[in-house]
Amino acid sequence: MNSIRRRLNVFFVVVITLLLGISGAYSYWRTQAELAEDLTQTGKSLRSRLETSLPSPLWNFDDYQLDRILDSEMISPKIQQIVIENNGRMVAGRVSSGIGRVERLTKQPSRYGDEIEFDVFYQDNPQRSIGKVLVRLSSAPMEQQLQKQVISKVAEIVILDIILVLALSRSLTLLLVRPLKQLHDMLQRAADQTDAGISDAALRLPASQFIEFSDVTSGYNRIARRLLDDLRKRKETEDAMREAKESAEKALQQLKETQNSLVQAEKMASLGGLVAGIAHEINTPVGVILTSASVLSEDSRSFQKNIESGTIKKSDLLRYTETAVQSSALIQTNAERAAALIQSFKRVAVDQTSEARRAYDLKEYIEEVILSLRPTLRHSALTVDVDCPEDIKIDGYPGALSQIITNMVTNTIAHAFDPGQQGTLCIEAEQDEGVVRMVFSDDGKGIQASHIGRIFDPFFTTRRGAGGSGLGLNIVYNLVTQTLGGTISVSSAPGSGTRFSIIFPSVAPEPVKQPAPSDD
Known part of the structure; x- marks a missing residue:
């Protein structure tokens, strides 16, 4: 969180530093110009002296x-090098080594292009040059002086900034931060206050000697009084709200228990339909088996009598x-048919009564469920068509x-068609990149627009008096x-x-484990 004191300190430090920096830059520029002019005058004086002293x-x-x-x-430290030439040959020369020592030149030095060059003439014949002088001036003293000036100015800025920060921080602490801290503490105390029996004086802020804080203090005291009034009123309503909450929780618990009972009833109803399907489907193959066994048993007894009497013929044997x-x-x-039906019904029955996870073929399983229905x-009069790939x-x-x-x-039978009305329910499935899409579409009477947004709500049904529980969808x-x-959507x-579209991954996610209830 930003601090006013920090921001003011930064602002004033930046302003003072900027002003001092501008002043220092101007001073640096003036000093540099003066030193450059002094170096130029040094070169002119040296030339004048050498023109006078060298001819003889x-x-x-x-x-x-x-x-x-x-x-x-x-x-002079301002002179870097002096070379005297005569007819292009060095006569004498000196060079500064840079460490306060002057060395004699023994060979012609290289030229850098910044030398001061002038001829030396004999006094009795000013038109005749008797030598040439090459002088290189040194800017090192000027740079050292400028560097010292920069260091001095930076130190001055740092010292002034430190003094300014300390003085400003102290002033802000006494005049602004301390009153704000007192106001913050009282506001925090008022915000945390839950006891309606506390006195007004415990939350009252003393009057401030500064006009700027006087209005704030007065406004806070009014808020504190209103807060205490609200606490007392809230205390009066908490007991009533607590009773209403307990009553609502009991009603919610009863509603959840009722919903769970109805969900279990829906599952048991589905399981009952499955049992009826088992009995009906197995009845035909069992009847055929019983009839065939009876015929075989009767012919076996007749065949046995013929053998015992010795009257067996080839035609009887054939x-x-x-x-x-x-x-x-x-x-x-x-x-085999009965065994397959029993195995199919067994898988569906076990799946409906358990939450076990396993791998299965989608088309085969859909057909098994439809068979149980x-x-x-x-x-x-409903016809169910299944369009699902094998893989x-x-x-x-x-x-x-x-x-x-x-x-x-069952929802399609109950809601999409009138009793006895012909209709078709198409179950389509496809798979794409690990995602399965199943579509349940019928050609029934559809759903009203006002009901579309509520069909997945618990206990919503349009057949309340005809046995609908409102829990199927x-x-x-x-x-x-x-x-x-x-996800599931409907149009x-x-x-x-009506068309229901269900999209889910081929590999179901792991169930989220609910945290164990605390003993507290």
């Missing part, structure tokens, strides 16, 4: 005097053999899918979104049928 020793070839003149001039083969084939075929479908494999909870298909079929919605980890219009 050059003309007389007085090397001793020439060396003295050069050594005396090189004392007839008995034919009857035994046919009866055995019928018994075996219908026993044959008794229900026979009492209606869709699911790793998930078949019990949830069985309940979804069962509820969708709510169970479907919860199974799709929670158990299968998918419909009166007279145009």
